[in-house]
Amino acid sequence: MKDQPQHMNQQSSNITTEAATAAEHHDDFAPAVIPQLGNITTSVIRAFDREVSAIPGILKLTLGEPDFNTPDFITEAAVASLKHHRTHYSPNAGTPGLRKAIADYLQRRRGLVYAAEDIIVTEGASEAISSALTALLGPDAALVYATPAFGLYASMAKLTGATLVPIDTTDSGFVLTPEALESALRSTKAQGKRTVLAINSPNNPTGVTLSAEQLRALAHVVNRYDVTVLSDEVYAEISYDAHPAPSIAQFAPERTIVVDSTSKSYAMTGWRLGFLAGPHALVAEVAKVHQIHVSTAATFTMDAAQVAYEQGDASIDRMVQEYRRRRDYLVGELRALGYNMARPSGAFYVYVQVPDEFHGTGYDYARLLAQQAQVAGIPGEAFAPGDSRHVRFSYAASMETLHEAVARIRAFRASDAADQ
Ligand SMILES: Cc1ncc(COP(=O)(O)O)c(C=O)c1O
Secondary structure, rough: OOOOOOOOOHHHHHHHHHHHHHHHHHHOOOOOOOOOOOOOOOHHHHHHHHHHHHHOOOOOEOOOOOOOOOOOHHHHHHHHHOOOOOOOOOOOOOHHHHHHHHHHHHHHHHOOOOOOOHHEEEEEHHHHHHHHHHHOOOOOEEEEEEOOOHHHHHHHHHOOOEEEEEOOHHOOOOOOOHHHHHHHHHHHOOOOOOEEEEOOOOOOOOOOOOHHHHHHHHHHHHHHOOOOOEEEOOOOOOEEEOOOOOOHHOOOOHHHHEEEEEHHHOHEEEEEEEEEEEOOOHHHHHHHHHHHHOOOHHHHHHHHHHHHHHHHHHHHHHHHHHHHHHHHHHHHHHOOOOOOOOOOOOOOOOEEEEEOOOOOOOHHHHHHHHHHHHHEEEHHHHOOOOOOEEEEEEEOOOOOHHHHHHHHHHHHHOOHHHOO
């Protein structure tokens, strides 16, 4: 009892002993959860990040979020909202002011026409995707998606027990072709599966952006196969050729759910504020899931987002100008160092092919680069099933950081280590 704190009586000592015994055995405890969770593993991104974070002086080009701060006028709107005690629940689908601001924004900048009632404000694009896919998928359904892809679509499909149908686009310049799509849809149709196509343009991780013509061709196929489309457009504003990027909703509005968020466009990742828009009857069904999952987004963040959608065009344009400068620099330098990649025309990633002379996977190369050059990218394995021959670098980092990263990679390429 000597080392026991004074306030601890015998009873609490027994409880502590029991807790310690329980803790010793907690590894043996098999939680009684749905079997689908067994198919979902810790993200490769997290695991790799943990591994390389231990390397002294590591320079990370791993981040999937803007390095800019949220513009002040947006933050100030949130503060004003709080000061006006806008701290109560809002309607499930979001404040009427924000829904209208989003509808106006979609029409003004993106040429997409939606009534405010057909927009649900969500907790980031992540919740928009999970609510929509919860409503659409299940053991009797299939998710068709082009890889490499953002991991959430596949994770959600696994969670719902849906069949996953990834289409590898590596050999077609990371462009989903109508032929490949048709072949996948033919197979899910033959299996009698209700089918959802998830598309993401501009794409994470490749930066590839589909043209209006390419989207029109895909729309033509989905119309013939009666498929619902989940179009993840979080990078639509960060697009360097067509600006903003075109949407498949322009060509198949009656079957498409558009997902977007404030995260990338306005540098608001931590605010957790996004939306989905779509045909009335479909949005009404997704609204039920949204209501169950989150009830409603936080009121003061919605007030701030309203100001962003109403007054944020110039902020977007400024950030995109800077991303373009960085993209041009990084792509130019990496090409000069002998790396191949599809030309990124959107988002803030370059998806670099592992050099031919390197006989390992994307994971091996990313690890070697982290250890030898102290530069971290994300292995392609994070974005597609199986081994990869790619590494994703993010240029959501300052020019200074990019200069240093390039200098380190150059030194690495000149060393023997690069040939391993
Ligand atoms: C393609 C894609 N979709 C959705 C998200 C999630 O965005 P949000 O922060 O709005 O949940 C991300 C984040 O990295 C992404 O890359």
